[in-house]
Amino acid sequence: MRRITELIIHCTATPPGWRNGQSTAAKVAEVKRWHIDPKPNGRGWSDIGYHYLIDRDGTVETGRPLDRDGAHAAGHNKGTIGISLFGGKSSSASDQFADNYTRAQDKALRKLIVGLQKQHPISKISGHNEYAAKACPGFNVGRWLVNKPPRSVAASTTLQATGASATAVVGAGATAIGGLDGTAQIIAVVFAGIALLGLLWVARERVKKFARGIR
Numbered sequence: 001m002r003r004i005t006e007l008i009i010h011c012t013a014t015p016p017g018w019r020n021g022q023s024t025a026a027k028v029a030e031v032k033r034w035h036i037d038p039k040p041n042g043r044g045w046s047d048i049g050y051h052y053l054i055d056r057d058g059t060v061e062t063g064r065p066l067d068r069d070g071a072h073a074a075g076h077n078k079g080t081i082g083i084s085l086f087g088g089k090s091s092s093a094s095d096q097f098a099d100n101y102t103r104a105q106d107k108a109l110r111k112l113i114v115g116l117q118k119q120h121p122i123s124k125i126s127g128h129n130e131y132a133a134k135a136c137p138g139f140n141v142g143r144w145l146v147n148k149p150p151r152s153v154a155a156s157t158t159l160q161a162t163g164a165s166a167t168a169v170v171g172a173g174a175t176a177i178g179g180l181d182g183t184a185q186i187i188a189v190v191f192a193g194i195a196l197l198g199l200l201w202v203a204r205e206r207v208k209k210f211a212r213g214i215r
């Protein structure tokens, strides 16, 4: 495997509804055709230029094998991975991510980045527009990376529900223990304590995940 230290984000410059209803694989095959068809119709390359492509519904497809340099950013194909988002036609470099892409793409791209960071010594994540006078990918990658989208209502509801169920369990437990005799009470209290610790641990894990923005 070649040494990979940077991820470069791109777009396919297709309209939002491009080939709607077709599989991601079919869309990737079409982009590949643009790249491998001989000039002047295509680029005349040996394979699709990108290593990953992300569809509007968040589906991630692989393109060129990772162990080969891509063809996506002139002068920056060595040591990089090219990731392309479907969409971005008529976008501008100053647009927000959400102006051109879906929430599912946002989630999928962040997840892909985290996964690749675990496998490669990635020290930089950039947009094509940082290396060429182009809009691609149609947003500022550095700003997008630090500005996560607002957390969903569903995530905070889950967290509240965890707290509410813990309170309910403790309340019910206390009532039940009150009805038992001496020895049984001690045993019940010990077991209730263990159960409570378990519940607190689950809650702590959820809070940690929530803080990291995992939904």
Ligand SMILES: [Zn+2]
Binding pocket: 009, 010, 011, 072, 128, 136, 137
């Ligand atoms: Zn590009």
